[in-house]
Amino acid sequence: MGTGKGGDNVVVAVRVRPFNDREKGRNAQLIIEMPDGQRTCIRDPNNPSDEKWFTFDHSYWSHDGFKTEKNGYFSPADSRYADQKRVFEDLGKGILENAWAGYNCSLFAYGQTGSGKSYSIVGFKGNKGIVPTFCEELFKDIEAKKENSKKAGSYEVFISMFEIYCEKIRDLLSNKEPPKGGLKVREHPKTGFYVENLSSTPVNSYKEIEAKIDQGTKNRTIAATNMNATSSRAHTIVKLLFVQKSSKSGGGTTTKKSEINLVDLAGSERQRDAGTEGDRMKEGIVINQSLSTLGRVIKALHEQQSSKGKKIQIPYRDSVLTCLLKNALGGNSKTIMIAAISPADINYDETLSTLRFADRAKAIKTNAIVNENQTERLLRELREENERLQKQLKGGGGGTNEEIESLRRQLEQNQKEMSELEKTWQEKVAEEAAKEAEILINGKRLENTKELVQNDRVLFGGNHLYVFNNPTKGGARKDITYEEAQKEIAQGAGINISNDSGKSKADMILEEELISMMPLVYRANAMAVELKRNVKFELVLVSPEMRGLHEGLTEIWVSVHNQAEDTYFMWEKARFMNRYYGMQEMYENKQDGEDWNMPKERDPFYEAPDSKTFLGSAIVFLQPLAYLMDSEETYPIVDVQGNELGELSVMLTPCNPSGKELIGEYVSDPKQTIGKSYGFMVKVQSARGLPRRIEKSSCKYKFFNGKEICTQMLSGSTPSYSHEQIFQFKAISPELSDYLLNSNLCISLWGTQKARQMNVLSAQAGRRRQSMTEPTEKRRPRKKRPSSQAPRAQRDENEAPQTGSEGKTSKPKKKSSSKTRRPKKEAS
Secondary structure, eight states: OOOOTTOEEOEEEEEEOOOOHHHHHTTOOBOEEOSSSSEEEEEETTEEEEEEEEEOSEEEEOSSOEEEOTTSOEEESSTTBOOHHHHIIIIIHHHHHHHHHTOOEEEEEEESTTSSHHHHHTEETTEEOHHHHHHHHHHHHHHHHHHHOSSOOEEEEEEEEEEEETTEEEETTOOSOOOTTOBOEEEETTTEEEETTOOOEEEOSHHHHHHHHHHHHHTSOBOOOSSOTTOBOSEEEEEEEEEEEEEOTTSSEEEEEEEEEEEEOOOOOOHHHHTOOHHHHHHHHHHHHHHHHHHHHHHHHHHHHHSTTOOOOOOGGGSHHHHHTHHHHHSSOEEEEEEEEOOBGGGHHHHHHHHHHHHHHTTOEEOOOOOBOHHHHHHHHHHHHHHHHHHHHHHOTTOOHHHHHHHHHHHHHHHHHHHHHTSOHHHHHHHHOOTTOOEEETTEEOOSOOOOOTTOEEEETTTEEEEOOOTTSOSOOOOOOHHHHHHHHHHHTTOOOOOOTTOOHHHHHHHHHHHHHHHHHHHHHHHHHHTTOOEEEEEEEEOTTTTTOSSOOOEEEEEEEETTTTEEEEEEHHHHHHHHHHHHHHHHHHHTTSOOOOOGGGOTTOOOTTSOEEEEEEEEEOHHHHTTOOEEEEEEEEOTTSEEEEEEEEEEEEEOTTSOBOOSEEOSSGGGGBTSOEEEEEEEEEEESOOTTEEEEEEEEEOTTSOEEEOOOEESSSOOOOEEEEEEESSBOHHHHHHHHHOEEEEEEEEEEOOOOOOHHHHHHHHHHHHHHOTTTSSOOOEEOOTTSOOOOOOOTTSOOOOOOOOOEEOOOOOOEEEEOOOSEEOO
């Protein structure tokens, strides 16, 4: 595990085990050869001449050539057999040395169920695996250093042990009831992914760590399969944190931290061979998915490192397993992989797949660094440089005045840097306080200084939510859940969250979705500000009528305002979530100092103006048709936030079976039309007063249970659609009669927009000047609906981006200017 300029390659070892009882029962044939310590050969049982050769750092023959000692240990009967001691000498010793040097280390075992992964990692009976042997040797070394060193430092070891079972994380060392859904994976911008609230237990001896590993092993999710009677159905990770503190010659201490991850992956067997059924089969599917993701990650890393300069997306986030193995596979870690394989012909496909996986993994490079305290290292280097500069100044050496002045300036600069580094954390935090940062207390925005009281809920930005507890003052501490705090924030933002037990299931689901979406929209706005994207997101509730449906559930959409181009878009929840993950990745790349900027066509914040988007809708009354009366009306076009965009002229006309308009006929009771043949003509004539930002527009609607009808796409603010459509019915049904009498026709407006190239401030200033001086020449001012219309939150245009999650349900106002033709006679 040496260090090179380009990083360290992952060390890959392959180990073959003896036949197990299942393979012996099937009279399995040996298909593996290992002629030396590095090469491995596999033969196709259906074509013995077809041999495939692989070369690895280590090829361990543990198939035969061993004897069983009295204590149960399998010792070599010949030099070919690789026992547990040899495997530890080759692999475990390297991990131990690197841990002492301050490097992060990772060891993971990969292979089919029953291939011997756990045997190499944990061991069995008298045959200790790498994990217990490593821990034993670590404490031996600690004791030896304490005895031999006059200036004995301090050494701390912490152990965590958890499993990933069906994409859920369970703490194997915790006595508490596991949370619903398992522990959560979070990401730190510098150290990477970690498991939130994972217990970390300090241990002072090998016996203590052995007891913890035994406890965790007993708690593992075990389920027998045909492949292995003691098959672990989960990925198990033992995590050790090793902290060394030693005295420095110049005073103070130096701290080194090493994180050691020892990973025993679940097996990925074929369902047929595994004999899995029911829940076992479902588990296998999830396990196979996570291992499949691991395979894609390995493949992508291999392609990235073999094709110089090519940027390839690594799918770490596709599974919990690969998130937590990110450092081990491509980050700050020295990594070893053991590929465990079966020797039997009946497992040829799985064994070949494992060998190919290992072959790709050996080309991966990681970049491990010593985890010492960077501040201490910089201070040490600056002190040493200052001593050198002072000696140069005292010695003189015949330097010119300019050279001496240069030395003095360099010395002063070093002194400034040292003073900055030696500041306390509190001093640095005080200087880092952000101006105008948003803070919510108990769901309400903080406007002025406020003294916190016991149990106050404080939200800093969009990510950090705390409950204030002051143990020095009175007041009982309450257990306040995250969900309760989010409901409070939602209520503060204008969303009606009630505790009414009579709420429908749909309302409760919608409420939960709103609460979960609010922080996401807030973060999207915060990321947009950080990345200077000039985009504002806002939550809106869209009723079924607004979507052109007669019935259904209210949905959560996100309105998007590109302030730079002055364009507006509506994203459904699924579309927003897809974009949100891209925004998150973009932001994280910027935080990590990686190439994060993207062209517009790939930018998750950007929607092109020529993208067709939902603009608004007009509600058309069908009641005149129920009485066989025609009508010609102008209806307001209203967007989901209650703004009037313009007007739509629509004409409705009843027809006879041949399609000819019925003029002057009507019925006094709509039931008189039931069973008779009629047609109805819908004419979408024109729109007027549309905003100038709309480039082209068209209308869509569905009449009764028919297909969606779309008009032609036209340019301008007063498009003349001239659309006509006749709907013929051989016999009017009671359902159709009721539809005409009590329902409405929702005509939605869709279109593309024109980008207005300007920055946000000039755009706002321009709109203010326009409203004061040129109201008729510029784009038509938007009308606000009357008070009966669903309200839209009034916000100042200069206000910083917020979640905007007022959750307004838009139901367009139903009044409109109209001229309905009076009937001349009643139809018989």
